[in-house]
Amino acid sequence: MDKTPIISFKNVNKVYANGTVGLKNINFEIPQGEFLVVVGLSGAGKSTLLRTINRMHEITSGEIRVEGESIKPYKGRSLRLLRRKIGMIFQNFNLVKRSSVAKNVLSGRVSYYPTWKSILGLFSTTDKQKAVQALQRVSLAEKLYARADELSGGQQQRVAIARTLMQDPKIILADEPIASLDPLTTKTVMDILKRLNQEDGITVIVNLHSVALAREYADRIVGLRAGEVVYDEPIAAVTEADLNRVYQTV
Amino acid sequence: MTTQIPRRPWLQRWHVKPIGWTLIILILLVASSRMTGVDVGMFFSNLGQFTDLLVRMSRPAWDYLPIILHPLYETIQMAILGTTIGAAFAVPFAVLAASNLVHNRWLRGIIRLILDLVRTLPDLLLAAIFVAIFGIGSTAGVVTLAIFSFGMVSKLFYEVIETIDMGPLEALESVGANKLTIIWYAVLPQIMNQFVSYFLYTLEINVRASTVLGYLGAGGIGVFLQRSLNEFNYSQTSVIILATLVVVMVIDGISNHLRRVLL
Ligand SMILES: Nc1ncnc2c1ncn2[C@@H]1O[C@H](COP(=O)(O)OP(=O)(O)OP(=O)(O)O)[C@@H](O)[C@H]1O
Ligand SMILES: [Mg+2]
Numbered sequence: 282m283d284k285t286p287i288i289s290f291k292n293v294n295k296v297y298a299n300g301t302v303g304l305k306n307i308n309f310e311i312p313q314g315e316f317l318v319v320v321g322l323s324g325a326g327k328s329t330l331l332r333t334i335n336r337m338h339e340i341t342s343g344e345i346r347v348e349g350e351s352i353k354p355y356k357g358r359s360l361r362l363l364r365r366k367i368g369m370i371f372q373n374f375n376l377v378k379r380s381s382v383a384k385n386v387l388s389g390r391v392s393y394y395p396t397w398k399s400i401l402g403l404f405s406t407t408d409k410q411k412a413v414q415a416l417q418r419v420s421l422a423e424k425l426y427a428r429a430d431e432l433s434g435g436q437q438q439r440v441a442i443a444r445t446l447m448q449d450p451k452i453i454l455a456d457e458p459i460a461s462l463d464p465l466t467t468k469t470v471m472d473i474l475k476r477l478n479q480e481d482g483i484t485v486i487v488n489l490h491s492v493a494l495a496r497e498y499a500d501r502i503v504g505l506r507a508g509e510v511v512y513d514e515p516i517a518a519v520t521e522a523d524l525n526r527v528y529q530t531v
Numbered sequence: 532m533t534t535q536i537p538r539r540p541w542l543q544r545w546h547v548k549p550i551g552w553t554l555i556i557l558i559l560l561v562a563s564s565r566m567t568g569v570d571v572g573m574f575f576s577n578l579g580q581f582t583d584l585l586v587r588m589s590r591p592a593w594d595y596l597p598i599i600l601h602p603l604y605e606t607i608q609m610a611i612l613g614t615t616i617g618a619a620f621a622v623p624f625a626v627l628a629a630s631n632l633v634h635n636r637w638l639r640g641i642i643r644l645i646l647d648l649v650r651t652l653p654d655l656l657l658a659a660i661f662v663a664i665f666g667i668g669s670t671a672g673v674v675t676l677a678i679f680s681f682g683m684v685s686k687l688f689y690e691v692i693e694t695i696d697m698g699p700l701e702a703l704e705s706v707g708a709n710k711l712t713i714i715w716y717a718v719l720p721q722i723m724n725q726f727v728s729y730f731l732y733t734l735e736i737n738v739r740a741s742t743v744l745g746y747l748g749a750g751g752i753g754v755f756l757q758r759s760l761n762e763f764n765y766s767q768t769s770v771i772i773l774a775t776l777v778v779v780m781v782i783d784g785i786s787n788h789l790r791r792v793l794l
Contacts, residue, residue: 335705365707375698379720388716392707399708400715441702448706 285349286310287452287484288334293343295329295508303329304340305508316478317486318495320527321505327488330505331454334486335367336360365392368445370455374437378430382421382440385429386412389447415443419473435466442473453477455487471498492524588769595767596774599755603774606751609669610737613676618684618730625688626714631697649682654740658747669750676737676744687729688722695721724793731786735779742775
């Protein structure tokens with residue numbers, strides 16, 4: 282397997298416009314195919330960290346590389362191509378509620394089409410089949426024509442995962458994907474992410490609040506506190522006592 | 532033990548603010564009617580003439596109805612055309628004026644200034660100008676209604692856009708979609724039914740407005756309204772008013788129905 286990390290952070294800092302420190306001197310690498318879980322208190326900078334990888338947030342200094350290339354100079358089309366290979370899953374699912382499941386899933390494919398084709402909805406038959414397959418993978422094929430707001434939270438999150446699959450992503454970023462789900466649906470969603478990681482070799486980075494879940498699914502756990510990495514261990518070396526350090530307030 | 536309720540500050544206890552505002556508004560009302568010379572007493576003493584008019588209008592000349600059907604039809608066409616053109620132009624302007632989509636404050640400011648300007652122009656002035664340009668007829672009416680609708684609809688539209696859920700936009704951005712695709716996939720579905728309902732609302736206003744525009748020779752039923760009033764033929768006037776009422780009610784019905792279906 283490829284030895285260069287798929288993502289690397291080098292001296293990354295992020296200060297928000299209002300002076301809040303989002304990230305402080307972040308240095309670490311994520312190898313291809315890893316299932317990484319980021320934990321930390323609310324406000325520790327987990328969302329910020331995730332969003333710097335697909336440049337939804339800009340960093341103040343330092344360098345982030347994706348597949349060996351610095352992402353800083355990207356703009357316009359090259360930035361959209363970066364985002365295309367990085368899927369993102371949100372706490373609130375972020376589906377277009379009034380649109381059908383089919384349209385929501387296909388919207389994950391738009392960056393492969395010229396604008397006029399996406400707008401007219403001229404998707405190829407292959408891609409329409411791909412959408413059905415994506416829904417099959419999250420066990421929701423029968424909901425193809427349902428409206429997104431007719432689905433439960435767990436089902437909506439699975440549709441969001443199907444949308445992401447349409448991108449053919451190499452990386453999936455999931456920002457507290459299960460924060461608004463019950464324990465059973467939580468397991469369904471986490472299992473799907475784990476399967477995509479193992480079967481498709483997609484590198485997965487998940488922000489979680491629950492340490493128990495982190496220990497159950499992660500290959501490696503990174504802990505953030507006040508924008509700094511205060512913990513970074515492979516799952517074999519993780520102990521409860523160590524992890525609690527992340528949650529100390531001082 | 533009883534819980535001690537904290538005492539309200541005296542400002543709240545004596546309702547200083549609401550009483551103050553009521554007084555100020557009353558004073559302003561009296562002052563403005565003094566200054567503009569509005570005589571409220573005259574309104575009531577001349578109420579008799581008004582009832583007299585109502586009595587004369589209460590006998591609609593129904594045989595007049597077939598004559599006004601065609602101009603009424605023309606009015607509806609004018610209103611539909613004007614509203615459609617205005618609303619179509621309003622969409623891109625509304626997008627550019629929405630603070631959650633356009634972060635460039637200058638661009639947004641300029642667009643809003645243009646929209647404010649358009650809304651300030653009185654529709655009667657517009658009608659007079661376009662009758663002068665295009666001559667008497669429905670073209671002038673359509674152009675006037677288009678501009679009037681544009682001004683009104685674009686403001687309604689951008690206010691709707693500013694209330695949408697930004698989550699789907701974030702999702703589409705993360706997918707790698709460009710601005711236009713994001714608007715198409717994540718913005719339009721969220722606002723479509725409100726757009727339709729505002730469109731129909733404007734259409735309804737335009738049907739009524741076009742009766743007035745007819746006064747200036749901008750075509751439609753208004754020409755007939757003016758004629759009947761000039762001839763003091765109030766039984767014809769009432770037919771025109773009733774017919775217009777029916778049209779407005781039909782549009783209202785369609786609007787309600789669509790809102791139910793689309794929601
Ligand atoms: N747009 C912003 N402007 C200013 N400060 C911000 C902004 N977004 C986040 N912050 C601040 O940056 C810090 C990190 O926020 P972030 O959202 O990354 O935390 P988090 O670990 O994801 O928290 P949570 O678990 O609550 O989601 C917080 O102090 C937050 O207040
Ligand atoms: Mg967060």
